[in-house]
Amino acid sequence: MSVWIAFRTIVRKEFYRFIRIWPQTLLPPAITTALYFLIFGKLIGDRIGTIQGMSYMDYIVPGIILMSVITHSYANVVSSFYSTKFQRNIEELLVAPVPNWIILAGYISGGILRGVLVGGVVAVISLFFAPLTIQNPLMAITVMLLTATLFALAGFINAILAESFDDISIIPNFVLTPLSYLGGVFYSVDMLPPIWQHISLGNPILYMVNAFRYGVIGISDVDVSLAFLMTGGFIFLLTLFALWMLHRGTGIKT
């Protein structure tokens, strides 16, 4: 099956790309999250006490892991695909008999791989600060994979629409980071005033973080099935949108 060879080629290329530059892709999240665990978990967390019966450190570990997955699956695809477009090596793919869905699947898989690998690195770092016992491994892995897929897709769309390197940092800085921090990574929405609880429920990342937290430590602020429904729905819509843009040649053909 020749399209699978093309798919494997894209994934292999993407994997070696971020492995080759590991000081930029794998090391920074390890250092950043170690600081999160140290400052928020240890130094401040000890004064906070427990949340829903869990120590503050145990409570924030799943959120920090998923936040890293979100950031890095997005960053991998947006930077890689935009660079490919910018340097015009996208033409290597466009002249070859590679269907658009294989191009999309290849880049998304690269983003998922990096997101999951970074999530793994952060999980290992967390072991230095808190014991990590996963309550529902299947759910945790599923949520992690779905979340990585969704944000890799979002990164792909951002890369297609971007016209300069500035455009690929706008969404991560002004949308993704605020939504992640306000998505219940460091707190339970129950701790917020009622008005902010309602506003928070409009943040899709809140559902993903809580579903992952449910998979890892067994507690959640939201209905987990709603999280799956929402993530699946977004994945479906963004996939259609990305394929439509590839079909039109938006941003990659004249």
Place this chain on the structure above:
Amino acid sequence: MNALSIQNLRKTYQNGFEALKGIDLEVKQGDFFALLGANGAGKSTAIGIISSLVNASSGSVKIFGYDVKLQRNLAKSCLGLVPQEINFNQFDTAKSIVLNQAGYYGIPRHIALQRMETCLKQVDLWDKRDTISRRLSGGMKRRVMIARAMVHAPKLLILDEPTAGVDIEIRRAMWQMMQEVNAQGTTIILTTHYLEEAESLCRNIAIIDSGKIIEHSDMASLLSRLHVDYFILDLAQPLMTMPTLTGFSLKSLGEKVLEVGVPKERSLNDLFKQLSAANIQVISMKNKSNRLEQLFIDLIDSKNTRGNT
């Protein structure tokens, strides 16, 4: 069978610029074909549409009978492209660039490794296979693109100015390689600004100007239309006065350098006879420009003149 058939191909960009105004073109299987035109004439747009990098506004393109729009993947399988500008990841090695391209064409890894070796040896880059490509010279980068385009053994190879910026020694080697590839049955379409390259390599030719094909014929009959050949003569003695040679046009390019226009119906023997009679000794003689270049300029000029009147 035609390797390439283009019918009424038009392209208007979003800014309203009409790059192609309904071109028709046929390239026979096995041909070595020159597509010439000045900068901005529409060559790159045409090549972009043939290779699926540019969306056509209307018209049809078929590669070995496969419609580029309707049978896109089959058409693409037959095509190899060497673009004008370097477009590979400059942080990859030559080896991985060629291997990845083989992968995109669905070639299994073990076969891709063999083909990669063959192609890199063919372009004399096997020793540089593990070098990061941005460290390669300009000529080497062009050859990486040629190896990349050939790795899936395309039936039609489009070379968009493949020898631009390449030194003469490597250019000659590349000519030989292109001729070998063509001799093995690959149809080649070549665009170049070195018209002596097109003249010595190609059998058929099309000239595109302002989005229209203004000439489409075989090289021999095109060149036969050239009425005057221009030669530069180096003289033994400086000329005191400009001689008058019947039937030849003369122009002084320096004290001891003379440009002579030789009409087709006149012979060089006649020229030298008259030069000897005028007591002018010639040390050496060379063509002013290559014949195709002269014809190309004439065609473009006559079209522009017609356009202005």
